[in-house]
Amino acid sequence: xxxTKQWGWSPQWRKCCRGRKRKNTLHPxxxxxxxxxxxxxxxxxxxxxxxxxxxxxxxxVRDAVETRLLRELNAAPAWPPRSRIRFLPAASAGxxxxxAVRVPVLAEHRLVRGPRFTQLKIGAxxxxxxKASGVFVLGVGHGNKILSHLYNCHLSKVYxxxxxFGKATKDFSDxxxxxxxxxxDHITREKLERILAVIQGTNHKALLxxxxxxxxxxxxxxxxxxxxxxxxGKSPPIITAIRCLQFALPEFQxxxxxxxxxxxxxxxxxxxxGLELKSSAVCTQVRRTxxxxxxxxxxxLRTQWNLQSIQNAILNCQLRVKTEIEKTMSHWDGTCAxxxxxxxxxx
Amino acid sequence: xxxxxxxxxxxxxxxxxxxxxxxxxxxxxxxxxxAAPLPALRxxxxxxxxxxxxxxxxxxxPSRAKGEACAPRSSLPVAVKQEQAAPETVSDLSxxxxxxxxxxxxxxxxxxxxxxxxxxxxxxxxxxxPQSSTLxxxxxxxxxxxKLVHLGVDLSQVEKRQKAxxxxxxxxxxxxxxxxxxFLKDVGIEDSQLGPFLTKNPYIxxxxxxxxxxxxxxxxxxxxxxxxxxxxxxxxxxxxLFSVERLDNRLGFLKNELGLSVKKTKxxxxxxxxxxxxxxxxxxxxxxxxxxxxGFQRNEVxxxxxxxxxxxxxxxxxxxxxxxxxxxxxxxxxxxxxRFPQVFNSKLLRIKERHMFLIFLGRAQYDPTxxxxxxxxxxxxLPDEVFCTEIAKASIQDFEKFLKxx
Numbered sequence: 001x002x003x004t005k006q007w008g009w010s011p012q013w014r015k016c017c018r019g020r021k022r023k024n025t026l027h028p029x030x031x032x033x034x035x036x037x038x039x040x041x042x043x044x045x046x047x048x049x050x051x052x053x054x055x056x057x058x059x060x061v062r063d064a065v066e067t068r069l070l071r072e073l074n075a076a077p078a079w080p081p082r083s084r085i086r087f088l089p090a091a092s093a094g095x096x097x098x099x100a101v102r103v104p105v106l107a108e109h110r111l112v113r114g115p116r117f118t119q120l121k122i123g124a125x126x127x128x129x130x131k132a133s134g135v136f137v138l139g140v141g142h143g144n145k146i147l148s149h150l151y152n153c154h155l156s157k158v159y160x161x162x163x164x165f166g167k168a169t170k171d172f173s174d175x176x177x178x179x180x181x182x183x184x185d186h187i188t189r190e191k192l193e194r195i196l197a198v199i200q201g202t203n204h205k206a207l208l209x210x211x212x213x214x215x216x217x218x219x220x221x222x223x224x225x226x227x228x229x230x231x232x233g234k235s236p237p238i239i240t241a242i243r244c245l246q247f248a249l250p251e252f253q254x255x256x257x258x259x260x261x262x263x264x265x266x267x268x269x270x271x272x273x274g275l276e277l278k279s280s281a282v283c284t285q286v287r288r289t290x291x292x293x294x295x296x297x298x299x300x301l302r303t304q305w306n307l308q309s310i311q312n313a314i315l316n317c318q319l320r321v322k323t324e325i326e327k328t329m330s331h332w333d334g335t336c337a338x339x340x341x342x343x344x345x346x347x
Numbered sequence: 348x349x350x351x352x353x354x355x356x357x358x359x360x361x362x363x364x365x366x367x368x369x370x371x372x373x374x375x376x377x378x379x380x381x382a383a384p385l386p387a388l389r390x391x392x393x394x395x396x397x398x399x400x401x402x403x404x405x406x407x408x409p410s411r412a413k414g415e416a417c418a419p420r421s422s423l424p425v426a427v428k429q430e431q432a433a434p435e436t437v438s439d440l441s442x443x444x445x446x447x448x449x450x451x452x453x454x455x456x457x458x459x460x461x462x463x464x465x466x467x468x469x470x471x472x473x474x475x476x477p478q479s480s481t482l483x484x485x486x487x488x489x490x491x492x493x494k495l496v497h498l499g500v501d502l503s504q505v506e507k508r509q510k511a512x513x514x515x516x517x518x519x520x521x522x523x524x525x526x527x528x529x530f531l532k533d534v535g536i537e538d539s540q541l542g543p544f545l546t547k548n549p550y551i552x553x554x555x556x557x558x559x560x561x562x563x564x565x566x567x568x569x570x571x572x573x574x575x576x577x578x579x580x581x582x583x584x585x586x587x588l589f590s591v592e593r594l595d596n597r598l599g600f601l602k603n604e605l606g607l608s609v610k611k612t613k614x615x616x617x618x619x620x621x622x623x624x625x626x627x628x629x630x631x632x633x634x635x636x637x638x639x640x641x642g643f644q645r646n647e648v649x650x651x652x653x654x655x656x657x658x659x660x661x662x663x664x665x666x667x668x669x670x671x672x673x674x675x676x677x678x679x680x681x682x683x684x685x686r687f688p689q690v691f692n693s694k695l696l697r698i699k700e701r702h703m704f705l706i707f708l709g710r711a712q713y714d715p716t717x718x719x720x721x722x723x724x725x726x727x728x729l730p731d732e733v734f735c736t737e738i739a740k741a742s743i744q745d746f747e748k749f750l751k752x753x
């Protein structure tokens with residue numbers, strides 16, 4: 001899983017520890033970890049989903065969320081600076097001598113030390129490329145570890161893909177260099193659905209092959225009944241379900257459930273569907289509507305990237321993430337789990 | 348000075364009281380013995396010689412230059428000389444009175460040898476570091492820095508600048524900084540704005556006062572009013588660092604490049620003084636991009652630059668992307684873009700989302716001759732709620748649902 005730049009032993013991290021030889025202040029890094037989420041002692045699954053707009057790289061989205069969160073966290077009122085006793089010359093009116101005065105320690109003042117939070121560890125889940133849009137899972141702090149556990153659960157993702165018949169381009173999308181133009185009047189919905197059934201069949205065979213289960217056992221039957229047959233390790237992209245949502249020549253819309261895919265692979269599938277139908281097609285939109293347990297309803301829009309909404313989103317998704325991880329891991333713990341982690345995620 | 352230091356030798360509690368804070372001379376010893384809020388750690392410990400040296404030096408110069416290597420070894424002879432110079436001042440004070448409160452322990456020389464146990468028990472507080480990359484180590488010991496923090500200057504930003512922290516430490520508040528602050532107040536900057544101003548431009552504190560006044564006089568000679576000069580200086584803090592001839596050259600360059608009249612150039616510079624302080628090549632290049640790549644006429648470019656001067660300092664990639672979407676995909680002609688150049692300043696993503704929503708609703712009409720026309724500045728500048736209710740005639744929930752489908 002993608003993690004943010006490591007700030008463990010970087011010079012910036014060490015610099016903030018310098019001069020901190022006082023006994024009654026908190027370690028500066030402990031201050032940073034205190035994100036104001038309720039009941040943090042339960043090792044929360046700090047995961048939430050945002051809606052990535054098309055035309056923006058995924059790391060820009062991650063940085064924008066981090067910047068907004070930091071701005072809100074730093075705007076919260078800070079503790080007043082510590083004070084210490086100093087002996088200063090008395091006022092000229094009174095008797096000469098030294099007077100004990102309590103003065104604040106300016107080295108801890110906000111204007112001298114800088115903002116309390118300068119970085120947040122926000123990790124990204126399954127990435128989306130620049131032209132794609134949709135549900136994009138991010139994890140904060142401890143959620144980064146849960147991201148890797150979610151990755152090892154190998155849950156499927158759902159995309160809606162729009163295509164257009166009649167053109168073929170170099171990079172299979174409508175903004176690429178045009179290679180050929182074809183007619184598409186002969187295409188009907190039945191022909192398209194026949195092709196989709198063929199694709200689903202071949203992919204189902206690949207699914208069974210890569211999930212490394214002996215099909216003749218009782219255990220395989222139980223897994224199939226629960227719907228848990230899927231490759232639990234590395235495998236090429238597999239489409240578990242594909243169907244046509246809309247068909248209006250020359251445009252069409254498909255819904256694809258897949259595993260271990262990239263968005264460019266889905267565009268290539270659209271191109272191949274065009275070739276199978278003796279025409280050509282380009283992909284105009286790839287949009288992820290579901291990533292594991294996170295759906296479109298959980299995804300936060302740009303206007304909702306603030307502390308309060310993110311906290312609510314985290315609390316809403318926690319239980320679902322926990323049950324899903326438990327379900328997958330408890331089944332595979334007993335049996336051999338190819339590609340899974342040996343440590344328990346339910347810390 | 349050394350009197351007090353030597354008498355303090357048997358009195359260990361001074362160490363705990365924060366020796367570096369003490370400033371006063373002669374009468375200190377008497378007052379020290381009287382006021383003892385902290386527990387007195389009476390012992391026969393003597394202060395090592397480098398300790399004496401630091402306390403003396405700190406009293407004399409509260410603001411020390413960063414990077415000044417203070418080798419303890421070199422302090423020994425200094426302290427010794429001060430010890431030897433001490434007897435002259437002792438006779439001024441009444442030694443008998445001074446010695447009344449102390450135990451009958453004669454003051455020992457700093458060079459006397461002490462046993463290992465005593466040496467180990469001496470608490471060595473950290474000194475002012477001779478070199479540091481942050482001003483945090485010096486702010487509590489420097490009056491200048493303390494007063495700047497009270498003014499509102501963000502030292503954490505200043506210390507990141509090149510040599511700015513060094514400059515602040517070498518300056519003295521009463522002698523140098525006060526007159527610059529008074530000058531800035533005369534120019535018209537308010538008290539609450541002084542802190543942020545100095546954060547952005549700390550180098551002005553090291554400038555010559557006469558030079559600054561000459562530059563303000565030059566601006567006044569060019570018929571800029573007092574309020575206008577205040578506005579220019581507060582929006583572009585680096586303006587007064589430029590010499591008179593540089594300012595003159597830049598004003599001339601802008602006038603020639605844009606081809607506007609003197610009055611219009613002045614108006615432009617008052618509204619956007621960053622043109623004067625920023626780089627000049629990007630301005631020239633952006634003008635070329637507008638004329639050659641986008642195909643605007645010269646008078647259209649002048650109009651756009653006068654209305655939204657920010658285009659002249661915007662990044663070319665962003666300008667190209669925005670123009671490409673506006674002209675080729677939304678189909679807006681050049682004359683409409685000249686009438687509403689503020690679209691170039693807004694975010695491309697915002698324009699895209701709102702345009703696609705209007706297309707979805709069938710309301711994307713940007714031609715003023717047709718009915719239900721939507722002007723570009725309304726498309727771009729209105730907040731989301733007003734845009735949804737007034738322009739798109741839909742609810743904000745519909746807009747959010749639509750955003751999740753693109």
